[in-house]
Amino acid sequence: MLDLDQLTQSLARNLKHWRGERGFTLDSLAARAGVSRGMIIQIEQARTNPSVGTTVKLADALGVSVTTLLDYERGPQVRVVPEGQAVRMWWTEAGSHTTLLVGTETPGPLELWSWRLMPGDGSASDAHPVGTVELLHVRTGELTLVVDGVTHAVPAGTSATFEANVAHAYRNEGTETVEMTMAVSIPPVG
Incomplete structure (x- = not known):
């Protein structure tokens, strides 16, 4: 880190x-x-x-x-991000956390995240700009995804996508740790 x-x-x-x-x-x-x-x-x-x-x-x-x-250094077109340079952005005392693995600006910002949510933990997000899309894949546990006030169960092995221009939240209401990978595509400013 x-x-x-x-x-x-x-x-x-x-x-x-x-x-x-x-x-x-x-x-x-x-x-x-x-x-x-x-x-x-x-x-x-x-x-x-x-x-x-x-x-x-x-x-x-x-x-x-x-x-x-x-980003602390602009690199060549191919950029390898070692594990030690991934950025932990959010964490709780219970052990939940998010890690920004890698991202790019072409053609618009695109980010790849690794998430861990311990039982009982959650994270809420404000609406992103119109055109922002999130894709996620749950590897373990069952994610409770709340998009614009509507709750969706996303169990292990399942993927989901949604337009993130509304308030949304990720929660673990189960007893098993939720581990997931998420990509966020943000439209370019223009």
């Missing part, structure tokens, strides 16, 4: 870069992302390590993947 200080520095540099690339002022990015101007300043100055939700909101507003915001 990446060192937290290295991650904070990468996020600061990349947020500043992509904000400039998009021509967003601090105020315009704050309005687009629903994140305070002060928080963006703190992130760009590497004075804070924002929550996963804040990072996702900023990535969505910029039209880039979370991977791009956290």
